[in-house]
Amino acid sequence: MKPCKEFENRIPLYVSGDLSDDERRRMTTHLQHCQVCRQYHSALAAIIDTMQQEPEIEPPASYGAELVIALNNRLVKRRKNQRRALWAIPAFASLSAFLIITAVSLFKSGDNQWFEQFNQEHIYVNFSSVGYFGEFVPADDPADTDLSTEDIVKNAIYQIVEKEPLYPEVERCVIATASLDDAEFRQLVYQMKREIL
Amino acid sequence: MQKETVRQTDAESFNRLVLENQEKIYALFRRMVSSHDEADDLTQETFIKVYKNLSKFRHDSSAYTWIYRIAVNTGLNFLRRRKARQTIGFEKVELAAETGNPDIADFKNEALKKVLAQLPSKQQMVIILRTYQGLAFRDIGRIMDITENAAKVNYIHALKNMRKKFEAMGVSYETV
Numbered sequence: 001m002k003p004c005k006e007f008e009n010r011i012p013l014y015v016s017g018d019l020s021d022d023e024r025r026r027m028t029t030h031l032q033h034c035q036v037c038r039q040y041h042s043a044l045a046a047i048i049d050t051m052q053q054e055p056e057i058e059p060p061a062s063y064g065a066e067l068v069i070a071l072n073n074r075l076v077k078r079r080k081n082q083r084r085a086l087w088a089i090p091a092f093a094s095l096s097a098f099l100i101i102t103a104v105s106l107f108k109s110g111d112n113q114w115f116e117q118f119n120q121e122h123i124y125v126n127f128s129s130v131g132y133f134g135e136f137v138p139a140d141d142p143a144d145t146d147l148s149t150e151d152i153v154k155n156a157i158y159q160i161v162e163k164e165p166l167y168p169e170v171e172r173c174v175i176a177t178a179s180l181d182d183a184e185f186r187q188l189v190y191q192m193k194r195e196i197l
Numbered sequence: 198m199q200k201e202t203v204r205q206t207d208a209e210s211f212n213r214l215v216l217e218n219q220e221k222i223y224a225l226f227r228r229m230v231s232s233h234d235e236a237d238d239l240t241q242e243t244f245i246k247v248y249k250n251l252s253k254f255r256h257d258s259s260a261y262t263w264i265y266r267i268a269v270n271t272g273l274n275f276l277r278r279r280k281a282r283q284t285i286g287f288e289k290v291e292l293a294a295e296t297g298n299p300d301i302a303d304f305k306n307e308a309l310k311k312v313l314a315q316l317p318s319k320q321q322m323v324i325i326l327r328t329y330q331g332l333a334f335r336d337i338g339r340i341m342d343i344t345e346n347a348a349k350v351n352y353i354h355a356l357k358n359m360r361k362k363f364e365a366m367g368v369s370y371e372t373v
Contacts, residue, residue, distance in 0.1 A: 012352060012353045012357070013349060015356070051309065054329075064216050064220070067215060
């Protein structure tokens with residue numbers, strides 16, 4: 001049998017102590033006379049009782065300090081990545097105009113397919129849509145691996161630009177691609193590959 | 198220099214917020230998941246969101262309520278993702294019911310965890326916040342961005358559903 005309709009929804013709140021004084025008194029009186037509602041009440045009360053008897057959960061003793069350290073480490077990495085991105089944006093903007101010119105040259109050359117293949121064979125980001133490519137460096141933090149294409153592009157440009165002093169050929173290669181034919185371009189890619197890897 | 202000082206102050210306030218609230222937030226997640234690592238992941242996810250949104254924090258509500266709200270949303274998203282990818286089986290509990298497991302307390306605790314995990318996300322969250330965390334329905338409403346009444350309705354449905362699920366598993370609470 002089902003508990004009385006009038007009281008059914010109030011019994012859970014009676015169990016949790018959330019009825020007003022008047023409602024609670026009415027419920028107590030009703031339970032004394034209605035066996036079905038009494039059984040329903042005892043079932044719900046037992047469930048809540050079982051839950052409340054479970055031991056309290058406390059984190060391990062040193063958890064608070066460990067959590068602060070872990071969070072601060074993650075935030076330091078995040079700030080570094082943000083600085084990278086911010087630094088890369090002006091570089092990205094200033095390069096864009098030039099890269100568009102490069103792209104036109106590359107698309108005209110009809111050699112884009114080969115270039116894509118090159119990027120797949122090596123861990124290079126496919127920049128062929130703008131006539132540029134860069135080394136992809138996976139993020140240290142697994143939480144940061146879900147990068148958008150734009151983030152990868154920025155990251156790759158950052159890598160190239162920052163490493164420019166180490167690889168002086170790179171910038172010259174990029175600039176040169178605007179006016180190269182296919183064979184010369186392949187030669188430069190080969191040269192870049194040698195310089196970077 | 199000034200920027201660094203601001204950042205340092207932010208970091209100090211953030212660390213204080215973490216230390217003051219981590220126990221409750223961890224305990225909330227620990228009721229929802231089966232391992233420390235999962236609870237830790239969710240706790241970290243919550244506090245990273247807290248940090249990202251520190252500038253949006255309006256001081257018209259307490260930091261405690263605000264952090265709880267972020268934690269509850271993180272928890273609800275987790276529960277929805279989990280429900281989408283797995284169904285928790287009842288085999289073990291059913292077997293225990295048939296064979297009359299002598300350790301009735303352990304058996305009921307196990308059944309309780311499974312039943313809780315099967316509740317709709319909001320009902321599960323409300324019953325955890327009310328029963329384990331001892332929050333009032335008014336506060337649960339604020340935290341979950343629902344009315345106090347809606348919090349009560351979720352609680353009522355949660356208990357009803359739990360009883361039905363226990364019955365389906367052959368666990369009778371009437372006899373306790």
